[in-house]
Amino acid sequence: MSILIKNGYVLDPSTGLEGKRDIFIKEGVIKEVAADINEEAERVIDAEGMYVMPGFIDLHVHLREPGYEYKETIATGAMAAARGGFTTICPMPNTNPTIDNDQMIEYLLLKAKKEAGVNILPIGAITKGQQGHELADIESMAKAGAVALSEDGKSVMNTALYLESMKQAKAAGIPIFAHCEDKDLVQGGVMNEGAKSRELKLPGISNAVEDVIAARDIIMAKETGVQLHLCHCSTKDSITFIKLAKEGGLPVTGEVCPHHFTLSDEDIPGDDSNYKMNPPLRSKEDVQALKEALRDNIIDVIATDHAPHSEAEKEKSMAESPFGIVGLETAFSLTMRELVNTGYLTPMEMVEKLSTNPAKILGIDKGSLAAGKIADITIADPKEEYAINVNEFASKGKNSPFHDRKVVGKVKTTIVAGKIVYKE
Numbered sequence: 430m431s432i433l434i435k436n437g438y439v440l441d442p443s444t445g446l447e448g449k450r451d452i453f454i455k456e457g458v459i460k461e462v463a464a465d466i467n468e469e470a471e472r473v474i475d476a477e478g479m480y481v482m483p484g485f486i487d488l489h490v491h492l493r494e495p496g497y498e499y500k501e502t503i504a505t506g507a508m509a510a511a512r513g514g515f516t517t518i519c520p521m522p523n524t525n526p527t528i529d530n531d532q533m534i535e536y537l538l539l540k541a542k543k544e545a546g547v548n549i550l551p552i553g554a555i556t557k558g559q560q561g562h563e564l565a566d567i568e569s570m571a572k573a574g575a576v577a578l579s580e581d582g583k584s585v586m587n588t589a590l591y592l593e594s595m596k597q598a599k600a601a602g603i604p605i606f607a608h609c610e611d612k613d614l615v616q617g618g619v620m621n622e623g624a625k626s627r628e629l630k631l632p633g634i635s636n637a638v639e640d641v642i643a644a645r646d647i648i649m650a651k652e653t654g655v656q657l658h659l660c661h662c663s664t665k666d667s668i669t670f671i672k673l674a675k676e677g678g679l680p681v682t683g684e685v686c687p688h689h690f691t692l693s694d695e696d697i698p699g700d701d702s703n704y705k706m707n708p709p710l711r712s713k714e715d716v717q718a719l720k721e722a723l724r725d726n727i728i729d730v731i732a733t734d735h736a737p738h739s740e741a742e743k744e745k746s747m748a749e750s751p752f753g754i755v756g757l758e759t760a761f762s763l764t765m766r767e768l769v770n771t772g773y774l775t776p777m778e779m780v781e782k783l784s785t786n787p788a789k790i791l792g793i794d795k796g797s798l799a800a801g802k803i804a805d806i807t808i809a810d811p812k813e814e815y816a817i818n819v820n821e822f823a824s825k826g827k828n829s830p831f832h833d834r835k836v837v838g839k840v841k842t843t844i845v846a847g848k849i850v851y852k853e
């Protein structure tokens with residue numbers, strides 16, 4: 430199969446190329462990027478007025494398989510990814526059973542190969558069953574293909590055990606993806622602690638819940654030299670800690686999710702579980718700090734924390750429903766609307782945070798449109814205005830606070846290894 434993408438506006442941070450070019454793809458590989466290519470191709474895509482970008486890479490998704498297939502499967506999650514412009518996704522291990530050994534990693538990779546159109550790079554748990562008592566077999570998971578380790582959904586509260594996992598992750602050459610949440614400080618909170626939680630009479634989650642663990646984890650990264658990536662940063666102090674870590678030369682990176690830079694707790698309309706996620710929507714001051722951190726390169730990555738749940742689960746009250754919202758199919762539009770069209774990020778910087786930087790963190794040969802690279806490509810219209818409609822999602826999860834929201838920027842075509850996996 431050969432594809433010729435004509436007249437697109439190419440954005441490639443890996444080479445610094447920004448401008449109108451054609452791209453010729455053959456046998457899954459980018460053969461040529463040039464001003465006017467006239468190769469014969471089986472498929473010609475007219476990309477006039479479109480952004481042509483290295484495929485997006487999401488470091489943080491929940492695919493729910495095995496165990497919670499009613500929420501999402503590898504197949505439906507992969508379709509949602511393709512529809513959102515993501516060509517590579519990293520599923521978290523909080524499934525049932527937990528992804529905590531080499532056979533589970535192999536099972537996931539095999540199933541993904543059969544059922545998913547996008548690349549799936551699994552993340553292994555830090556402790557067995559995510560119970561926090563005994564380390565998972567880190568070395569064998571890394572050998573089987575785990576690209577990172579994470580206890581996502583919670584933190585490893587036992588710091589000595591965590592220290593040992595960091596040493597092993599470093600030896601295995603993979604990063605730790607940290608979900609920062611002090612379990613003992615949460616005390617039943619369901620939303621950000623502040624004026625709004627008091628107004629809604631709902632138990633709050635303080636910034637300290639995240640901040641104490643973010644600080645601890647950075648101290649431990651310094652101690653062990655492990656590559657540390659902080660997931661879904663939501664507070665201004667998390668940002669301060671990452672800034673300090675970077676200034677100190679530590680291999681520490683951070684991610685922010687679209688919902689955290691788009692909404693604050695003041696936007697929560699009432700007891701609506703589509704606004705319940707962990708960490709919670711924070712204050713306006715925190716939101717501002719996140720945007721500035723993205724702009725100032727303190728935050729390296731935009732990741733979705735795509736967390737599908739069933740309608741029945743999310744119909745429940747804030748107090749009773751599970752934490753999490755879906756994100757794969759809204760990330761690009763929200764980033765365009767909230768960060769690019771407001772001047773926080775240039776289009777190139779956006780692509781860096783959605784593709785090039787995630788690839789660097791994983792140490793994989795992606796996030797580039799250079800000749801010779803595997804053709805993972807996202808084509809999007811940066812100008813199209815539309816209203817998000819959860820009923821059009823490919824994901825099983827419809828749990829999003831962005832239903833009916835007007836946005837700008839729409840993914841049109843997603844290509845994985847030279848194969849069109851999504852076309853609007």
Ligand SMILES: NC(=O)N[C@@H](CC(=O)O)C(=O)O
Nearest residue numbers: 491581582706707736752753
């Ligand atoms: N983010 C969430 O609110 N929920 C995630 C877990 C997580 O990423 O912390 C989930 O698995 O549902």
Ligand SMILES: [Zn+2]
Nearest residue numbers: 581582608660
């Ligand atoms: Zn998490």
